[in-house]
Amino acid sequence: MADEPIQFFAKQKKIYPRRVWGRYRKIKWVAMIALLGIYYGAPWLRWHRGEHAPDQAILIDMSGHRGYFFGIEIWPQEVYYITGILILAAVSLFFVTSLFGRVWCGYACPQTVWTDLFVWVERIIQGDRNARKKLDESPWTIGKIYKKTLTHFIWLLIGLCTGGAWVFYFNDTPTLADQILHLDVPWSTASWIFGLTFSTYIMAGCAREQVCTYMCPYARFQSAMFDANTLIIAYDQQRGEPRGKWKQKAEYLARAAGKAIYQADTASLLKEAKTAIELQQSSGHCIDCDSCVVVCPMGIDIREGLQMECIACGLCVDACNSVMDKINLPRGLIRYETENKTPLKLLRPRNFWYAGILALVGCVMLYTLLHRLPVEINVIHDRNPLFVQMSAGEIRNGYTLHILNKTHEDRQYAVTLEGLDGATLKAETNHELQPDHLDVFADSVGQFRFFVLAPKQSNHRRDIRFIVTETQTQVSADKDSIFVGPNQ
Amino acid sequence: MVDPKKPVERDEISGAETTGHEWDGIKELNIPAPRWWLIVFLLCCIWAAGYWVLYPAWPTLSGNTQGLKHWSKYKKLEAEQGEIIARRGEFATKIKASSLAEIQNDPNLYAFAVSGGRAAFKENCAACHGTGAQGGHGYPNLNDDDWLWGGTLEDIYSTIRTGIRSGHEEARTSQMPAFGRDGILKAEQISDVADYVLSFSNGKPTNEKGAAIYKQNCVACHGEGGVGNRALGAPKLADAIWLYGGDKASIVRQITNPRMGVMPTWESRLPDETIKQLAIYVHSLGGGEASPPVK
Numbered sequence: 001m002a003d004e005p006i007q008f009f010a011k012q013k014k015i016y017p018r019r020v021w022g023r024y025r026k027i028k029w030v031a032m033i034a035l036l037g038i039y040y041g042a043p044w045l046r047w048h049r050g051e052h053a054p055d056q057a058i059l060i061d062m063s064g065h066r067g068y069f070f071g072i073e074i075w076p077q078e079v080y081y082i083t084g085i086l087i088l089a090a091v092s093l094f095f096v097t098s099l100f101g102r103v104w105c106g107y108a109c110p111q112t113v114w115t116d117l118f119v120w121v122e123r124i125i126q127g128d129r130n131a132r133k134k135l136d137e138s139p140w141t142i143g144k145i146y147k148k149t150l151t152h153f154i155w156l157l158i159g160l161c162t163g164g165a166w167v168f169y170f171n172d173t174p175t176l177a178d179q180i181l182h183l184d185v186p187w188s189t190a191s192w193i194f195g196l197t198f199s200t201y202i203m204a205g206c207a208r209e210q211v212c213t214y215m216c217p218y219a220r221f222q223s224a225m226f227d228a229n230t231l232i233i234a235y236d237q238q239r240g241e242p243r244g245k246w247k248q249k250a251e252y253l254a255r256a257a258g259k260a261i262y263q264a265d266t267a268s269l270l271k272e273a274k275t276a277i278e279l280q281q282s283s284g285h286c287i288d289c290d291s292c293v294v295v296c297p298m299g300i301d302i303r304e305g306l307q308m309e310c311i312a313c314g315l316c317v318d319a320c321n322s323v324m325d326k327i328n329l330p331r332g333l334i335r336y337e338t339e340n341k342t343p344l345k346l347l348r349p350r351n352f353w354y355a356g357i358l359a360l361v362g363c364v365m366l367y368t369l370l371h372r373l374p375v376e377i378n379v380i381h382d383r384n385p386l387f388v389q390m391s392a393g394e395i396r397n398g399y400t401l402h403i404l405n406k407t408h409e410d411r412q413y414a415v416t417l418e419g420l421d422g423a424t425l426k427a428e429t430n431h432e433l434q435p436d437h438l439d440v441f442a443d444s445v446g447q448f449r450f451f452v453l454a455p456k457q458s459n460h461r462r463d464i465r466f467i468v469t470e471t472q473t474q475v476s477a478d479k480d481s482i483f484v485g486p487n488q
Numbered sequence: 489m490v491d492p493k494k495p496v497e498r499d500e501i502s503g504a505e506t507t508g509h510e511w512d513g514i515k516e517l518n519i520p521a522p523r524w525w526l527i528v529f530l531l532c533c534i535w536a537a538g539y540w541v542l543y544p545a546w547p548t549l550s551g552n553t554q555g556l557k558h559w560s561k562y563k564k565l566e567a568e569q570g571e572i573i574a575r576r577g578e579f580a581t582k583i584k585a586s587s588l589a590e591i592q593n594d595p596n597l598y599a600f601a602v603s604g605g606r607a608a609f610k611e612n613c614a615a616c617h618g619t620g621a622q623g624g625h626g627y628p629n630l631n632d633d634d635w636l637w638g639g640t641l642e643d644i645y646s647t648i649r650t651g652i653r654s655g656h657e658e659a660r661t662s663q664m665p666a667f668g669r670d671g672i673l674k675a676e677q678i679s680d681v682a683d684y685v686l687s688f689s690n691g692k693p694t695n696e697k698g699a700a701i702y703k704q705n706c707v708a709c710h711g712e713g714g715v716g717n718r719a720l721g722a723p724k725l726a727d728a729i730w731l732y733g734g735d736k737a738s739i740v741r742q743i744t745n746p747r748m749g750v751m752p753t754w755e756s757r758l759p760d761e762t763i764k765q766l767a768i769y770v771h772s773l774g775g776g777e778a779s780p781p782v783k
């Protein structure tokens with residue numbers, strides 16, 4: 001080692017995680033099935049919204065400028081919901097991290113979930129850790145080529161499904177699925193599918209732990225949410241050290257003691273017993289079996305303490321516990337633990353902050369969602385010219401009105417004006433159009449030009465309000481604007 | 489450079505190898521970056537080199553390297569504009585072939601004419617009438633309901649086509665006598681008649697002299713009670729809109745030494761379909777009047 005020239009760039013060391021079974025592995029399988037199930041299955045859910053709207057439960061309709069999520073329907077004007085969702089997602093992540101450490105990384109992050117899936121495929125075809133290692137070291141034979149090709153082929157197939165599911169969120173799923181099966185998809189859709197196929201294959205098949213270690217920004221700034229009360233994976237050094245292969249030694253001692261008893265060699269027996277007691281007193285519970293190391297998907301040794309690579313997946317906990325069970329020692333040599341070694345403390349200032357922000361943003365979003373009106377009005381006051389002097393002495397201002405019909409039926413609206421005495425509202429059009437009979441098609445925006453005529457005001461600028469009322473249901477919305485006249 | 493033959497030194501505490509660099513007794517540890525990162529970086533360099541060859545990239549003394557693809561934003565813009573112009577062409581032919589009334593009754597054609605007219609207005613008319621057609625001192629506001637020569641589509645169309653006092657053989661023209669400059673009226677008579685003219689709109693009673701002078705000199709064109717006469721382009725004097733100012737001094741100035749606006753003819757400068765679009769646009773601004781029913 002010491003004679004090798006210095007290396008500024010290191011080759012990725014391939015990690016061969018060994019199969020492991022236990023509580024956390026079980027949670028990981030359940031999480032994986034649930035999350036992948038949601039991802040691949042959600043676009044197929046249907047939700048009836050009437051004949052004028054798509055009946056897909058979750059749909060981002062880019063060309064139609066609509067977002068659908070079950071009973072919720074978002075217009076581009078309401079894109080702040082996305083902001084709200086992103087804030088909620090980010091703060092939830094911080095909150096969970098503050099409480100349970102990197103559980104997101106260990107159980108729910110797509111990088112982890114897909115890597116897990118890919119490793120599972122690898123294991124089914126190429127065998128467990130040792131077999132995979134041996135296969136990699138062996139020369140290229142037909143069998144090796146077959147196994148490797150099959151693995152990569154299935155990886156690509158999974159990637160294709162991943163990319164395929166992604167585009168379903170932006171299109172009508174059954175229609176697009178049919179198009180895909182007939183290889184008749186628009187180029188833009190195909191490029192999304194292939195792009196995600198490729199990225200899934202690269203990230204989960206080849207890059208794996210490199211993503212978490214070198215690419216992921218979240219992994220780097222998570223330490224800001226950590227404190228001594230955050231749950232981390234910890235190796236109990238006091239209990240484990242000094243580590244050693246003492247089980248073998250103990251067996252040897254037991255055999256030696258048995259022999260001494262058989263030979264009635266008291267001196268030897270005493271000596272062996274003394275050594276055994278010394279061994280027991282001097283040895284830690286860690287038998288240095290390396291189980292925790294070989295199962296680690298990040299390729300680290302947790303006994304060296306908390307490391308930035310650790311994604312807190314708990315597989316080393318499962319591995320160690322199963323070893324502890326075998327050698328009749330208590331479980332939990334490696335465990336989820338806080339740095340303070342105290343039970344999880346929920347009442348901490350940072351938790352209040354995170355919970356407070358979550359509650360606030362959540363309430364604001366819920367409020368706006370519950371008070372969402374099926375109609376909205378936007379008013380643009382003409383700026384060039386600001387006002388027009390009419391021959392009879394009145395002042396005229398021009399406005400562009402947008403009436404948003406968010407229902408799925410054609411509706412009729414009436415527009416009225418508030419805050420300006422003696423004002424009349426007149427449509428700017430050659431055709432007959434009354435302010436109290438404005439038709440707007442289902443799920444669309446009606447644009448109308450209106451003039452407001454009013455006597456000269458004492459103020460250069462007056463605040464006025466446009467009110468739009470749906471004639472059938474009397475639901476109304478309003479918008480403030482101004483009426484401008486000449487300077488007196 | 490690090491001497492490859494020199495054995496790697498290791499940090500005592502962390503066990504990591506050092507780069508051999510030392511500052512004030514502190515040695516730099518070597519934490520190798522991933523090799524794939526280097527590979528990605530090199531691939532990006534190759535990509536960039538390819539880009540330099542294919543696309544405009546490096547500045548030269550006279551401009552920049554053109555690249556093998558001869559791509560430029562101007563060419564892209566030209567192509568895109570070409571498409572738009574081709575699409576516009578259909579509408580332009582349609583507008584050329586249609587009457588003003590037909591354009592007005594076809595919603596698509598009407599919308600196209602209004603936006604085309606708006607663009608043409610900004611290029612050709614805004615210098616005098618303002619970008620919002622709001623006019624100015626001596627230049628009529630086209631948004632209001634006061635028209636010197638008529639506010640129907642046909643009136644506006646012919647005003648744009650032939651102009652006013654433009655020298656075009658069909659142009660409408662008229663002249664207001666210079667009552668003061670030519671000595672037709674004396675200064676106090678002008679003052680009296682100005683008061684009388686103002687009384688049409690402000691309602692204040694004036695002396696009989698002004699009324700008599702008005703009857704003698706002004707009523708022929710401006711009409712009884714200052715209603716104006718569109719056939720002559722004589723402005724309405726009984727309303728709130730004044731082209732050259734509505735205070736007494738301005739009115740006295742106008743009677744003494746009248747100014748009369750000139751509008752150029754656009755027939756020879758703009759194609760007929762553009763004039764039609766301009767007429768539709770100006771008519772749409774809010775003061776447009778309905779055409780009389782065709783008999």
